[in-house]
Amino acid sequence: MSVACEVWFAFSWLLDQLPKLCPVNRATDLSVLKERFESPSIRNPKGRSDLPGVDVFVSTADPEKEPPLVTANTILSILAVDYPVEKLACYLSDDGGSLLTFEALAETASFARIWVPFCRKHAIEPRNPEAYFGQKRDFLKNKVRLDFVRERRRVKREYDEFRVRINSLPESIRRRSDAYNAHEELRTKKKREEVKEDVSEPTEFVKATWMSDGSHWPGTWFSAAADHSRGDHAGIIQVQ
Numbered sequence: 001m002s003v004a005c006e007v008w009f010a011f012s013w014l015l016d017q018l019p020k021l022c023p024v025n026r027a028t029d030l031s032v033l034k035e036r037f038e039s040p041s042i043r044n045p046k047g048r049s050d051l052p053g054v055d056v057f058v059s060t061a062d063p064e065k066e067p068p069l070v071t072a073n074t075i076l077s078i079l080a081v082d083y084p085v086e087k088l089a090c091y092l093s094d095d096g097g098s099l100l101t102f103e104a105l106a107e108t109a110s111f112a113r114i115w116v117p118f119c120r121k122h123a124i125e126p127r128n129p130e131a132y133f134g135q136k137r138d139f140l141k142n143k144v145r146l147d148f149v150r151e152r153r154r155v156k157r158e159y160d161e162f163r164v165r166i167n168s169l170p171e172s173i174r175r176r177s178d179a180y181n182a183h184e185e186l187r188t189k190k191k192r193e194e195v196k197e198d199v200s201e202p203t204e205f206v207k208a209t210w211m212s213d214g215s216h217w218p219g220t221w222f223s224a225a226a227d228h229s230r231g232d233h234a235g236i237i238q239v240q
Contacts, residue, residue, distance in 0.1 A: 049084040061095040068104035069166045073130045079112050080119035080127040097219030099173055099209055104166050111162045118155045122148055129159050177222065180210040
């Protein structure tokens with residue numbers, strides 16, 4: 001029995017070595033995929049993309065531990081992938097319900113209108129703008145279009161402005177909320193004066209976090225309150 005096992009193991013080892021003597025390397029042929037799924041045929045006379053739809057979910061929870069700029073770059077790199085636009089969707093799930101993440105996503109959607117066409121036109125890699133503009137290698141390598149330098153300079157300027165806006169959002173939201181809260185507190189005092197209440201007595205005033213349209217943010221507030229704290233806030237669905 002021992003000899004039989006040794007013979008079997010030797011035979012199986014030889015079978016395992018045969019593929020290593022003549023390895024098979026496979027690579028994706030994009031031209032064949034394009035011809036198969038995106039070219040006019042009997043089954044697809046109009047040549048519309050027959051590739052499957054792809055949904056990508058990005059999760060985040062705390063904008064202090066996961067900076068919005070990092071999340072924004074992740075989303076931009078996903079949107080710029082070489083795939084039919086109508087077949088690709090990206091969703092951001094923010095468990096923290098932060099207004100900072102929400103407004104950063106709105107800024108990201110605006111900048112994506114510039115970044116995504118630029119990536120697709122010039123086959124940009126890496127598609128993460130922070131990584132792309134931060135690399136040290138020659139960015140003109142393998143670029144033959146004459147308008148590349150001009151467009152790259154324009155997109156770089158737009159990205160610098162986008163990064164400044166993202167980084168200034170926390171202070172912008174705090175200033176806006178402080179202004180709205182001060183106005184609300186003053187209006188509350190005036191109402192108490194109208195009903196002839198004792199204004200000298202302190203009143204509890206909840207400091208809310210305000211959106212740019214002048215309404216309360218339904219998610220987590222900077223100053224935690226009932227139904228507006230982390231883990232205890234309203235569900236929000238917003239499509240950009």
